[in-house]
Amino acid sequence: MYERAAIEAHLAGSTIDPMTAQTISDQLTPVFLLKSRAMEYAEAAIQVCLQRTLSPGCREPARWLRRAVDLCEESGKGVEG
Numbered sequence: 659m660y661e662r663a664a665i666e667a668h669l670a671g672s673t674i675d676p677m678t679a680q681t682i683s684d685q686l687t688p689v690f691l692l693k694s695r696a697m698e699y700a701e702a703a704i705q706v707c708l709q710r711t712l713s714p715g716c717r718e719p720a721r722w723l724r725r726a727v728d729l730c731e732e733s734g735k736g737v738e739g
Contacts, residue, residue: 700733
């Protein structure tokens with residue numbers, strides 16, 4: 659992540675990413691919005707994993723439960739019990 663002012667200064671003179679040399683958008687996304695979207699994704703993915711774990715035809719419930727636990731830990735939600 660970079661400071662917004664530094665990014666805006668760069669974009670004022672160029673639309674080329676200095677790290678990748680590819681054209682970039684001049685639309686900035688605030689970090690809190692990215693964090694919010696990442697949290698929404700994690701919550702949805704956790705729900706899918708738990709649904710798979712509990713579905714009658716699930717052949718690998720431990721795998722899906724482990725993934726749900728990993729997602730909880732990665733997202734900072736934690737796991738109780």
